[in-house]
Amino acid sequence: MEVNLMSDTVTRPSEKMKAFMFDVPLGDDVFGQDPTVNALQDKVADMFGREAALYCPSGTMTNQIALQLHCGQLGAIICEKGAHVYQYETGGYAYNARAAVNLIAGRFGKITGDQIISELKPDHDWYSRSRVVVIENTSNTGGGTFYTLSEVDQIRDKLADTGLTLHLDGARLFNALAETGDDPALWGSRFETISICLSKGLGAPVGSVLIGDKSLIREARRLRKVMGGGMRQAGIIAAAGIYALDHNLSRLREDHDHAKQIGLALEEQSYVSSVNPVMTNIVIFELTDELTSGDFLSYLAGQGVLGVPLDQKRIRLVTHLDITSDMIEHTVKVLYQYHPSKPK
Ligand SMILES: Cc1ncc(COP(=O)(O)O)c(C=O)c1O
Numbered sequence: 001m002e003v004n005l006m007s008d009t010v011t012r013p014s015e016k017m018k019a020f021m022f023d024v025p026l027g028d029d030v031f032g033q034d035p036t037v038n039a040l041q042d043k044v045a046d047m048f049g050r051e052a053a054l055y056c057p058s059g060t061m062t063n064q065i066a067l068q069l070h071c072g073q074l075g076a077i078i079c080e081k082g083a084h085v086y087q088y089e090t091g092g093y094a095y096n097a098r099a100a101v102n103l104i105a106g107r108f109g110k111i112t113g114d115q116i117i118s119e120l121k122p123d124h125d126w127y128s129r130s131r132v133v134v135i136e137n138t139s140n141t142g143g144g145t146f147y148t149l150s151e152v153d154q155i156r157d158k159l160a161d162t163g164l165t166l167h168l169d170g171a172r173l174f175n176a177l178a179e180t181g182d183d184p185a186l187w188g189s190r191f192e193t194i195s196i197c198l199s200k201g202l203g204a205p206v207g208s209v210l211i212g213d214k215s216l217i218r219e220a221r222r223l224r225k226v227m228g229g230g231m232r233q234a235g236i237i238a239a240a241g242i243y244a245l246d247h248n249l250s251r252l253r254e255d256h257d258h259a260k261q262i263g264l265a266l267e268e269q270s271y272v273s274s275v276n277p278v279m280t281n282i283v284i285f286e287l288t289d290e291l292t293s294g295d296f297l298s299y300l301a302g303q304g305v306l307g308v309p310l311d312q313k314r315i316r317l318v319t320h321l322d323i324t325s326d327m328i329e330h331t332v333k334v335l336y337q338y339h340p341s342k343p344k
Helices: 015-021 035-047 059-071 113-119 148-159 172-178 184-188 213-225 235-247 254-265 294-303 326-337
Strands: 052-056 075-080 100-104 131-136 165-170 194-198 210-212 272-275 282-287 314-318
Touching: 015 235, 035 052, 035 184, 035 210, 035 235, 052 194, 052 213, 059 075, 059 131, 075 148, 075 210, 075 294, 113 148, 113 314, 148 165, 148 184, 165 172, 165 282, 165 314, 172 184, 172 194, 172 254, 210 213, 254 272, 254 282, 254 314, 254 326, 294 314
Parallel strands: 075 100, 075 131, 131 165, 165 194
Antiparallel strands: 052 210, 194 210, 272 282, 282 314
16 A cells, blocks of 8 residues: 655545546636636635735745745845745745845744744845745644634734735645634735645645735736746646635545544654644654664655655655545554564
């Protein structure tokens, strides 16, 4: 049995999703004439109570467009040190937005208003201009932890007089909302821009949407084009996003339940020194001194279970809609069967 827990991006489109994709009206989206892309954008903008939205190939692109929209000249972003925009977008904040970055050591990926304020730079020639705060919800390297709306409101209160813009990297926002039950519109009203991903927990093969006001999204279209992200009959893939939003939101808590089962099993293992709180579909754990991530991942792979290393000691496992309860049972069994002291 193969249990691919490397990421929630590994899902494959279901037969029903594929059938839906082949039966939608198409047009040229660079001319704004693809009815399915337009329908997806309108649907997402409506969900979040905002004026407009823009379909893009990836979450990296929607984040990078947002940084370019918000950073201005000689600007800086403020984010948590494990944030995707800092760690995993090929240094795009510097390359695309020509921005500096000020990092905060958060708690399981989450940062507070006070921490952000302490990163603000005075107005001197030798400082970059603090422009945009990126909040990641859920936090990937934090282990799928999420902010509550009241935590976001506390941040907003603290930043009220700073002129800072708030961007939400909501690649897995729907995982957070599945737990809190919040209406997406409540989140839409708290951020200048939001990036959501369709190709993670929602199970579409590709796609991300940037959400904001009309004027910002108009400018975002231009930035998408210069990055090579203007796609022609993109409705065929945007359709998967519509299908995912219509069918795959209500099941996300199953993934969280699966992740919790793995987390509980890990907590009982002598070779595990700690497990991050499992709040959604990501499990991050640290191995004891005698074991490296590479060694343990090789053992898991030998048993058909795939994960990724975060570093020498920490491993990440992610549940998603292609993972069944049998697969979780197998994974838990494999975790219990490992005995580091036994020669392999
Ligand atoms: C928190 C977060 N933001 C953004 C992205 C980027 O998404 P994509 O892989 O579509 O570029 C990811 C991808 O894993 C992510 O985890």
